[in-house]
Amino acid sequence: MSLLPAPLAPVRPAFLTRVTPVARLTAGMTWLVAAIVTLDPAVPTRLVVAAVVALVLWSGLPLRRIPGRLAPLGLAILSLTVFSILLSGSNADRSIAALVELGPIRITGPAVSAGLAIGIRVVVIGLTTLLVFGPSDPTRLADSLVQQWHAPDRFAYGTLAALRVAPILAGDWAVISAARRLRGIQPRGAVGRTRDLGDRLLVMLVSSIRRAERLALAMDARGFDSGIRRTHFRELRVGWRDLLTVAVALAVAAAALVLPR
Amino acid sequence: MSTLSPSRPSAGPSESTRWRTVDIVVVAALAVAFGVVFWFWDVYVWPWASFLSSPGEYAISGVWLLPAVVAPLVVRKPGAAIFAEMVAAIVSVLLGNQWGLDVLLSGFVQGAGAELIFAFVLYRNFSWLVAALAGAGAGLGEALHDLPVYYSSFDVPYQVGIVVLDVLSAVTIAGVGGWLLVRAIRQTGALQAFPANE
Numbered sequence: 430m431s432l433l434p435a436p437l438a439p440v441r442p443a444f445l446t447r448v449t450p451v452a453r454l455t456a457g458m459t460w461l462v463a464a465i466v467t468l469d470p471a472v473p474t475r476l477v478v479a480a481v482v483a484l485v486l487w488s489g490l491p492l493r494r495i496p497g498r499l500a501p502l503g504l505a506i507l508s509l510t511v512f513s514i515l516l517s518g519s520n521a522d523r524s525i526a527a528l529v530e531l532g533p534i535r536i537t538g539p540a541v542s543a544g545l546a547i548g549i550r551v552v553v554i555g556l557t558t559l560l561v562f563g564p565s566d567p568t569r570l571a572d573s574l575v576q577q578w579h580a581p582d583r584f585a586y587g588t589l590a591a592l593r594v595a596p597i598l599a600g601d602w603a604v605i606s607a608a609r610r611l612r613g614i615q616p617r618g619a620v621g622r623t624r625d626l627g628d629r630l631l632v633m634l635v636s637s638i639r640r641a642e643r644l645a646l647a648m649d650a651r652g653f654d655s656g657i658r659r660t661h662f663r664e665l666r667v668g669w670r671d672l673l674t675v676a677v678a679l680a681v682a683a684a685a686l687v688l689p690r
Numbered sequence: 691m692s693t694l695s696p697s698r699p700s701a702g703p704s705e706s707t708r709w710r711t712v713d714i715v716v717v718a719a720l721a722v723a724f725g726v727v728f729w730f731w732d733v734y735v736w737p738w739a740s741f742l743s744s745p746g747e748y749a750i751s752g753v754w755l756l757p758a759v760v761a762p763l764v765v766r767k768p769g770a771a772i773f774a775e776m777v778a779a780i781v782s783v784l785l786g787n788q789w790g791l792d793v794l795l796s797g798f799v800q801g802a803g804a805e806l807i808f809a810f811v812l813y814r815n816f817s818w819l820v821a822a823l824a825g826a827g828a829g830l831g832e833a834l835h836d837l838p839v840y841y842s843s844f845d846v847p848y849q850v851g852i853v854v855l856d857v858l859s860a861v862t863i864a865g866v867g868g869w870l871l872v873r874a875i876r877q878t879g880a881l882q883a884f885p886a887n888e
Binding site: 433434436437457461498506507519520543544547551555558559561567590592598633637640644648649653 | 711725729732773777785845875878883
């Protein structure tokens with residue numbers, strides 16, 4: 430039984446699956462920055478179009494699963510857009526003509542435009558994230574961080590080891606809940622339920638710590654901390670695809686920012 | 691448990707600042723557990739809180755900052771706050787939340803905010819007061835990121851409101867709450883391998 434969503438993985442070889450993770454990360458960051466630095470809704474809209482094209486053509490991801498994966502964005506975008514428009518500073522500025530005036534509520538053009546820009550910004554971030562993390566798994570990300578950005582290898586692979594435990598946590602949760610029911614613990618009311626949730630979280634953290642301690646002992650027994658210089662089992666090669674990906678992403682980000690409306 | 695790596699020559703940094711395997715894996719495991727909690731929180735709790743009360747939801751934003759306080763209190767090593775907060779952030783992205791790539795930025799500034807406080811006391815003081823201040827540091831980092839990225843169009847009083855709620859929540863939930871959480875974990879005897887157990 431798993432409460433966690435299944436990871437999104439590519440179903441066919443594609444251009445981006447052959448680009449190293451840190452190149453995709455660099456490329457994605459240029460779009461993130463481009464979407465953040467402006468309150469003009471045209472910029473993030475252009476990036477959304479570019480991201481959809483890249484997802485369809487070059488990501489190799491199963492397109493039918495993407496809407497479900499992006500579902501958490503829905504409510505977040507709605508509330509961020511609505512409140513950005515309602516609580517905008519330019520609504521109070523009497524020199525700007527109001528689009529809507531309803532009693533105490535006054536909404537201006539700049540408020541709507543900025544609110545839309547922030548809402549669409551979240552869509553850009555969601556789609557770009559799929560392009561960065563979708564085409565390969567965490568193991569390749571760790572390899573790439575160590576070999577290309579010289580991240581400390583013990584930290585990268587130690588984290589990878591801990592990551593393997595994530596799916597077990599859902600099972601832990603079920604066992605903890607069952608054990609508490611068996612002991613006849615029945616929380617009542619909102620306070621009781623919150624306390625109960627906290628107690629179960631504590632047990633889950635304690636069991637993760639104990640498991641991690643055993644894991645570290647096993648890793649040290651195999652010489653994880655031997656101090657001998659580590660070689661790489663899977664060698665990553667930086668190629669023309671990496672350079673092309675970063676260059677194109679940068680060009681698209683620049684074009685999205687400077688093109689006239 | 692304290693002699694997990696006895697064979698390593700002591701040429702590197704001193705034992706109190708060097709990360710042993712057990713330090714790395716336990717912090718990563720804690721961060722993974724928090725990352726899973728974050729994912730649930732991001733997808734099922736935060737959007738509703740935000741939809742019903744924006745910007746009042748910042749009163750519960752301290753939950754995101756727990757790893758930045760809990761991890762340094764457990765292993766007492768330089769870098770624990772940033773490492774834990776970043777790993778928790780990446781795990782919540784891998785599971786799929788609404789902020790995606792952007793949490794790499796927010797995770798870093800939140801961790802750095804707490805890290806500065808622990809560095810200021812030279813990683814020697816881990817009292818509830820230092821934990822509360824570290825929580826505040828992480829909260830300020832969070833506000834520093836969230837205001838320009840998500841709330842830049844909000845009127846000034848609302849932006850100030852976000853900062854105030856954010857820091858209060860960070861101090862109570864992440865700071866004092868994190869300190870109490872580590873004390874509770876220590877009482878179970880699970881931290882025998884760490885200096886926090888003195």
